[in-house]
């Protein structure tokens with residue numbers, strides 16, 4: 060993924076500034092109450108304001124998610140080594156995912172791409188868990204690592220492994236249960252990473268671009284009620300961004316789900332704009348959201364480096380994002 064340019068950022072510094080101005084306005088004149096409250100709501104963390112629009116679900120149980128099992132999956136994927144296209148580690152990861160989906164409704168989407176670096180096979184993996192309601196919620200994660208970093212023993216513990224492991228644990232939670240809601244499709248997509256660095260829009264997102272085209276042609280796309288993307292969600296210091304490119308009402312719903320579970324302090328303190336695997340679905344009108352933490356180490360210093368390793372991650376973060384995702388699915392079912 061890459062952080063998009065030219066979009067406004069609402070960083071913590073700016074938040075403090077907004078609050079300061081709001082407080083000042085409130086103090087100097089009661090006549091300014093309206094404008095100051097408007098200003099304050101702009102500067103307020105989105106998770107708090109979204110709680111106002113999200114339904115209150117006091118009677119719903121906290122979703123189940125086995126975080127230590129998910130963390131074991133992360134370790135096993137990382138142990139395969141770099142997962143660049145065409146590599147041994149990529150093949151092993153693919154087989155690992157498939158082995159954990161035995162008995163599930165699995166569909167493979169295999170094709171070849173021509174890139175700046177040559178021709179490569181690409182393998183998207185989809186597992187379907189049928190529901191009673193007409194429509195589909197897709198939850199996706201890429202599992203590849205960058206081609207340019209293939210010789211550096213770059214393993215992408217957070218970038219690719221954490222979210223792919225999270226999806227395997229979501230599969231455990233979906234398996235064998237009757238879904239009283241939309242069907243859930245888990246997607247481990249391939250070739251997300253750019254074939255050259257810095258990021259190149261034309262040389263990346265190959266897996267999802269192919270699938271979005273295929274689903275558009277087949278008429279599948281209009282059945283997709285929401286596309287939820289997980290990326291870099293294992294950081295022990297978890298700060299999920301509010302993505303300005305994602306569908307606002309879906310971001311609000313996620314913020315409401317986080318608030319419902321008491322995890323709002325890990326969500327939406329900062330707003331940035333991200334180009335990621337949700338892009339081809341967003342551009343085709345599918346409500347889409349990216350759950351991503353692009354504050355991975357101070358100033359995101361671990362991202363796309365050999366320092367993206369297991370020791371930076373926490374099972375607690377997997378549990379937070381896993382349960383918030385399941386709560387979001389539940390809230391989508393109720394809409």
Ligand SMILES: [Zn+2]
Pocket residue numbers: 060218252363
């Ligand atoms: Zn990446």
